Amino acid sequence: MLYFQTWKVALILAVCALGVVFTLPNVFSSQTVASWPGFLPKHQVSLGLDLRGGSYLLLEVDMASVERDRLSNLVDELRTTLVARRIGYTHLGVSGDHAEVKLLDSSKYGEVHDAILKIDPNLQIASQSDGTITVKPTTDAVQNRERQTVDQSIEIVRRRIDETGTREATIQREGDRRILVELPGISNPEHVKALLGKTARLTFQMVEANASVEDALHGHIPPGDELLPASESRPGLPSNYVVHRRILVSGDMLTDAQPTFQENEPVVSFKFDSVGARRFGEATKVNVGKLFAIVLDNKVISAPVIREPILGGQGVIEGNFTVQSANDLALLLRAGALPAPLTVIEERTVGPELGADSIREGTTASIVGIALVVVFMFVFYGLFGLFADVALFFNLCIMMAALTLLDATLTLPGIAGIALTMGMAVDANVLIYERIREEVRAGRSLISSLQAGFERAFGTILDSHVTTLVAGALMFWLGSGPVKGFAVTLSLGVLTSLFSAILVTRLLIVTWLRRFKPKVIPI
Amino acid sequence: MFRRPLIVIRRIPNIDFMGLRRFGFALSALMTIGSIVLFAVNGLNYGIDFSGGIVIEARTPQPANLGAMRTELDGLGVGQVQLQGFGSPNDVMIRVQRQTGGDAAQEQAVTKVKQALGPGVTYLSTNVVGPTIGAELIRAGTIATILALIAIAIYVWFRFEWQFGIGAMLSTLHDTVTTIGLFSLLRVEFNLTTLAAILTIAGYSINDTVVIYDRVRETMRRYKTMDFTTLINKSLNETLSRTILTVSTTALAVLSLFFFGGQVLHGFSIAMLWGIVVGTYSSLFIAAPMLYYIRPKGVHGRGGEAAPAPAASPAGAPESPRAKTGAP
Numbered sequence: 001m002l003y004f005q006t007w008k009v010a011l012i013l014a015v016c017a018l019g020v021v022f023t024l025p026n027v028f029s030s031q032t033v034a035s036w037p038g039f040l041p042k043h044q045v046s047l048g049l050d051l052r053g054g055s056y057l058l059l060e061v062d063m064a065s066v067e068r069d070r071l072s073n074l075v076d077e078l079r080t081t082l083v084a085r086r087i088g089y090t091h092l093g094v095s096g097d098h099a100e101v102k103l104l105d106s107s108k109y110g111e112v113h114d115a116i117l118k119i120d121p122n123l124q125i126a127s128q129s130d131g132t133i134t135v136k137p138t139t140d141a142v143q144n145r146e147r148q149t150v151d152q153s154i155e156i157v158r159r160r161i162d163e164t165g166t167r168e169a170t171i172q173r174e175g176d177r178r179i180l181v182e183l184p185g186i187s188n189p190e191h192v193k194a195l196l197g198k199t200a201r202l203t204f205q206m207v208e209a210n211a212s213v214e215d216a217l218h219g220h221i222p223p224g225d226e227l228l229p230a231s232e233s234r235p236g237l238p239s240n241y242v243v244h245r246r247i248l249v250s251g252d253m254l255t256d257a258q259p260t261f262q263e264n265e266p267v268v269s270f271k272f273d274s275v276g277a278r279r280f281g282e283a284t285k286v287n288v289g290k291l292f293a294i295v296l297d298n299k300v301i302s303a304p305v306i307r308e309p310i311l312g313g314q315g316v317i318e319g320n321f322t323v324q325s326a327n328d329l330a331l332l333l334r335a336g337a338l339p340a341p342l343t344v345i346e347e348r349t350v351g352p353e354l355g356a357d358s359i360r361e362g363t364t365a366s367i368v369g370i371a372l373v374v375v376f377m378f379v380f381y382g383l384f385g386l387f388a389d390v391a392l393f394f395n396l397c398i399m400m401a402a403l404t405l406l407d408a409t410l411t412l413p414g415i416a417g418i419a420l421t422m423g424m425a426v427d428a429n430v431l432i433y434e435r436i437r438e439e440v441r442a443g444r445s446l447i448s449s450l451q452a453g454f455e456r457a458f459g460t461i462l463d464s465h466v467t468t469l470v471a472g473a474l475m476f477w478l479g480s481g482p483v484k485g486f487a488v489t490l491s492l493g494v495l496t497s498l499f500s501a502i503l504v505t506r507l508l509i510v511t512w513l514r515r516f517k518p519k520v521i522p523i
Numbered sequence: 524m525f526r527r528p529l530i531v532i533r534r535i536p537n538i539d540f541m542g543l544r545r546f547g548f549a550l551s552a553l554m555t556i557g558s559i560v561l562f563a564v565n566g567l568n569y570g571i572d573f574s575g576g577i578v579i580e581a582r583t584p585q586p587a588n589l590g591a592m593r594t595e596l597d598g599l600g601v602g603q604v605q606l607q608g609f610g611s612p613n614d615v616m617i618r619v620q621r622q623t624g625g626d627a628a629q630e631q632a633v634t635k636v637k638q639a640l641g642p643g644v645t646y647l648s649t650n651v652v653g654p655t656i657g658a659e660l661i662r663a664g665t666i667a668t669i670l671a672l673i674a675i676a677i678y679v680w681f682r683f684e685w686q687f688g689i690g691a692m693l694s695t696l697h698d699t700v701t702t703i704g705l706f707s708l709l710r711v712e713f714n715l716t717t718l719a720a721i722l723t724i725a726g727y728s729i730n731d732t733v734v735i736y737d738r739v740r741e742t743m744r745r746y747k748t749m750d751f752t753t754l755i756n757k758s759l760n761e762t763l764s765r766t767i768l769t770v771s772t773t774a775l776a777v778l779s780l781f782f783f784g785g786q787v788l789h790g791f792s793i794a795m796l797w798g799i800v801v802g803t804y805s806s807l808f809i810a811a812p813m814l815y816y817i818r819p820k821g822v823h824g825r826g827g828e829a830a831p832a833p834a835a836s837p838a839g840a841p842e843s844p845r846a847k848t849g850a851p
Binding site for chain 1: 527528529530531532535580582625626627629630633634637645646647648649650651652653655656663664666667670671674675678679682715716718719722723725726727729730731733734737761762764765768769771772773774775776777778779780782783784785787788791792795
């Protein structure tokens with residue numbers, strides 16, 4: 001017990017040395033560290049948004065609207081199919097999570113069943129006793145759609161944020177249908193939120209020439225048409241439009257969009273890909289003299305007259321833009337449309353001043369706390385207390401090095417965790433030293449007291465540390481953001497304190513024994 | 524200077540903890556019931572982590588005119604708005620109640636408030652929690668706390684015997700419940716870091732209990748015929764200096780967090796301080812005396828006469844103190 005093999009000594013010293021070396025970059029500013037020679041480690045622990053300042057946004061993908069759209073498309077498809085096959089029906093519509101239809105002739109069920117599966121094989125069809133057929137997507141299909149929708153949304157969110165020039169943004173999936181966005185250095189994320197809040201689905205649709213908006217407002221919408229509001233009310237222009245449901249061209253066929261000026265007004269110029277250009281050209285050729293609507297998220301931005309066929313696949317969107325809104329629209333069009341609306345369900349933004357305050361307060365509290373513990377240990381244990389203090393120093397270094405190397409994120413509660421574990425770490429020393437005292441009181445010799453102290457205290461130390469690790473693991477598992485940061489430092493601190501309090505302290509005591517050959521234990 | 528420490532605890536105290544057990548149980552029962560009643564009647568002062576809502580810390584270019592600001596924000600139709608100065612006279616904390624109308628409504632309210640405050644204002648922090656997240660966090664927090672209690676009980680049960688597991692769980696439960704009671708009484712904001720503190724308390728308070736149980740078990744093996752009351756008293760007194768020293772170092776760390784750690788860690792350090800004190804108290808006055816009532820194996824009758832044990836194994840016996848008892 002009191003003898004260390006050489007390789008063990010080497011290993012303990014190496015771990016301590018590495019701890020110090022990898023902690024060092026955290027003590028200096030990043031500029032100083034950058035000027036160090038190449039062989040020294042330069043990696044610094046990454047600070048959480050609550051310390052460096054920045055914005056944390058948790059977005060939820062609105063899957064309900066995706067499923068609603070899917071069902072209403074399904075109803076359209078059912079209608080087309082039934083009409084094409086001349087099968088009589090009533091009560092066609094969406095009800096809850098499924099579409100339903102009642103056949104006039106229930107003997108046609110088999111035919112309808114097969115026809116529906118031809119629309120989409122991933123549909124679940126059931127018939128009820130009153131002849132109503134219910135159709136809904138299978139659970140697998142819903143899950144697949146959810147996964148794809150969230151994946152696509154993440155991609156679009158990433159493109160939009162990249163386009164704004166934000167550096168070091170983190171965008172990742174969280175749970176099934178959530179997206180976590182972290183924007184370091186952004187202390188007022190209103191603009192980003194506005195950009196992410198738009199679906200940005202752009203379509204070009206013809207304006208219905210043979211219907212009046214007044215009639216449509218009273219519910220008389222011609223079949224195949226829809227009533228859309230204008231994106232903003234402007235004098236001299238209608239506030240609603242009746243447009244064809246059929247989409248001539250949509251935003252996913254754009255290859256580029258840029259803000260520019262036309263007659264000193266900000267506009268957005270766009271360019272179609274070859275398919276889009278051909279379709280746009282054909283549509284404009286046959287509709288010269290008519291109006292077409294440029295629709296963004298079901299609102300009409302503008303409805304210009306087609307003066308001549310537009311064959312080059314290029315055009316501009318006009319619509320009372322400011323420089324900012326033209327920029328934003330161009331950005332959204334370049335990045336593409338979101339497959340589903342996003343809602344911000346949690347926002348945590350910390351400005352740089354508050355972050356700096358937190359670092360200062362957290363560091364002060366930790367230093368004062370550690371200093372008090374160091375003095376306390378010396379007062380109550382003398383030389384052995386100093387040994388414990390040395391071990392505590394290495395404990396701190398190894399812990400910081402581990403945080404740095406694991407690329408863990410340090411948060412303010414994380415700093416609290418460091419201060420707390422420093423207070424708790426010396427518990428192992430206290431347990432060992434108290435045990436040694438008891439053995440000395442029981443009349444044992446110096447060596448055997450030390451030996452028994454370390455041996456007997458070990459089990460107790462292990463038991464009492466495991467329970468803290470259990471709490472730490474649960475916090476990491478169930479906690480979010482800052483609490484996770486606390487769980488990491490708490491658990492790491494408990495682990496490193498096992499090493500430092502037991503091995504480092506023991507090595508120090510053994511070395512002291514050999515060198516000074518003491519007659520009594522000074523505690 | 525290094526011959527001996529500045530302060531040496533030489534004497535092993537001889538406090539009759541078992542004699543005080545009725546007092547301890549009564550006090551704990553009172554505190555536990557009081558906490559439950561307080562929680563039921565008073566509830567907790569949930570921060571926005573759990574209740575949902577908006578908290579914005581803003582810094583205005585001139586000293587903030589709270590009255591004018593309040594009039595302006597009240598006119599926005601975002602419901603109840605609380606303003607509070609903090610730090611310098613330019614700093615204002617704006618709390619807006621949770622908006623009805625789901626998650627999207629929270630963000631709209633933030634935009635409204637920021638527009639109303641105008642462009643000159645810098646934002647120290649903005650926290651918005653929608654009702655979905657708030658409800659989830661409460662659920663996750665409750666689950667984590669219950670799981671922590673169960674996991675700790677199971678661990679103690681594995682390492683000791685089930686009687687110890689029950690004692691450990693009850694005393695930890697007592698610590699957790701009274702911490703919640705304290706927060707209900709003081710109306711200190713209960714937020715995510717407070718919850719982290721409660722979980723840490725669960726892990727920490729069990730630490731003391733485990734150390735004491737370890738000693739009880741060891742003493743039980745060594746003095747098989749000792750009267751159980753004496754045995755528990757002896758174990759508690761022998762570990763008392765360790766208990767006090769460990770509590771002190773942890774308390775030093777937490778006190779410095781309380782005084783220097785800033786406002787964000789305030790709730791956390793209050794919870795931890797209480798947890799350290801009550802955790803130690805419960806180890807001494809609940810966890811250990813409880814063993815008297817739910818006797819672990821190897822303890823027979825009050826006097827222990829029924830144990831026809833051989834002579835106490837001498838100190839330094841090869842048997843590891845950690846090994847499980849071999850009793851069937």
